[in-house]
Amino acid sequence: MLHILYIIAITAEAMTAALSAGRRDMDWVGVCIIAWVTALGGGTVRNILFNHYPMSWVEHPEYLLITAGAAILAAIIASIMTKLKKLFLYLDALGLVVFTIIGCQIAQQINLPVFIIMLSGMITGCAGGVLRDVLCNDVPLLFHKEIYASASIVTGAVYLGIEYLGASSGIAIIVACVIGLALRLLSIRYKWQMPKFVYHEEWH
């Protein structure tokens, strides 16, 4: 079940990533690379930081084909995607919570401390988008957009909290996904933001 949601999520992430690449006039190779980095980069960064090999896309090269295909499709049907903007925002939110749960589970498997498990969820959920923005030469959206990384942290905390209270892993996943999704979607709807820190003194 989580695996099916994962495939849906990487496909959706790859498709929206393709539009970011289009804003920078990239060619189709660039579109594919940006899609790979966005959809699979979060898990890749997590695995590098926690020395967890092999990468999922080395064991399942079909993930690379699925995301490349989805990205090129998105480039072809870009005008339709613009109309489906809301659907893709929802799928991106789904991806965020699914990636987060998977990141927490992998950190649990390798017995990391509880704070690092939550961080692993956040890295898995968010690092792909940060890499996309770095490669597109933008300041990462993550750092000044609506509740995003925070929704990932909340998802991880709820998941761990419910498991700690003795519930089965399945129930913890469902509750955490629902709460995380609700938080993210409400923050899009009502433009909730974390408090911002604005500082323009000359320092260096």
Added chain:
Amino acid sequence: MLHILYIIAITAEAMTAALSAGRRDMDWVGVCIIAWVTALGGGTVRNILFNHYPMSWVEHPEYLLITAGAAILAAIIASIMTKLKKLFLYLDALGLVVFTIIGCQIAQQINLPVFIIMLSGMITGCAGGVLRDVLCNDVPLLFHKEIYASASIVTGAVYLGIEYLGASSGIAIIVACVIGLALRLLSIRYKWQMPKFVYHEEWH
């Protein structure tokens, strides 16, 4: 033979990288770091992704000295390099195919699937230039320039295809290098590009 070409290639990559650093008014430390990242970064990224240690430049620290020396030389003789622009474009193309073949061979040694072997070649050939552009705060050239990553993929595919047909590794290397080089040089000469995806709707 491949090893000699490798040394020539990292030297040439380091020299052209130095000019990129010069466009950003970097000091000599910056020039050396950009040269290292460009010349040795592709293999380093590949090794991190596939958990293949130690790095070549840890086993052979002389690679760091060669590339640093070449970069500082390039900064000194920058006006001569401008006149030799074509030579360095050719050497860069040579580097692309040599790095690609080496990347494929290392992935073969650790028994990765065939699609990942080609990807390993492309990462080895291209990631150094991407890191250079990120550190120089440019959108990576790779993503919107002439046939570059594609030439790397073709080189890897030809190499694997010919080996698969039963030819010796040496013949496969030579044929793949010739075809890859020809493709890259023709694409520079005739400004061949991959189709571009341009999309400027507001999305976020």
Added chain:
Amino acid sequence: MLHILYIIAITAEAMTAALSAGRRDMDWVGVCIIAWVTALGGGTVRNILFNHYPMSWVEHPEYLLITAGAAILAAIIASIMTKLKKLFLYLDALGLVVFTIIGCQIAQQINLPVFIIMLSGMITGCAGGVLRDVLCNDVPLLFHKEIYASASIVTGAVYLGIEYLGASSGIAIIVACVIGLALRLLSIRYKWQMPKFVYHEEWH
């Protein structure tokens, strides 16, 4: 002793990093992430390059809490920090030499060649600031500011040189720290810079 200096250094790095995040109008999550990357990123990059696991912040998650707390405090008292600018420049210089020594020691433990030990010191001292600048979409300051990476290299060279001459590790650390700090602080005071390489010919 070195450990206490390390805690002071990561705290100071996190606080100045928060101000960089403020220049880009980041929210508090962004501030924390930039602080983590700046304070702990150098050691993390070194560990990835030399396959040295686990990360210090996985073994000591309290480092993440200390730096996040320091960063948020810095955002709150930003106006006071502006007045203490000099203090933080000194603490940043302290961080540079402390990180450098620690980076050299870890490379010594895993028996790397002498040139790589110095490079490990420089990476540990400098890579966090480079990552901060990449995430804030700046050309890394390191590459065109006063003597910075060079001070790190000198610190490492003095440390190794004195140990080689037969002195105890403690004496080597103290002398290297004093010389490295003096070099860095004098270069700030008198605006010493490495020679710059400026090159604005069109190349690509």
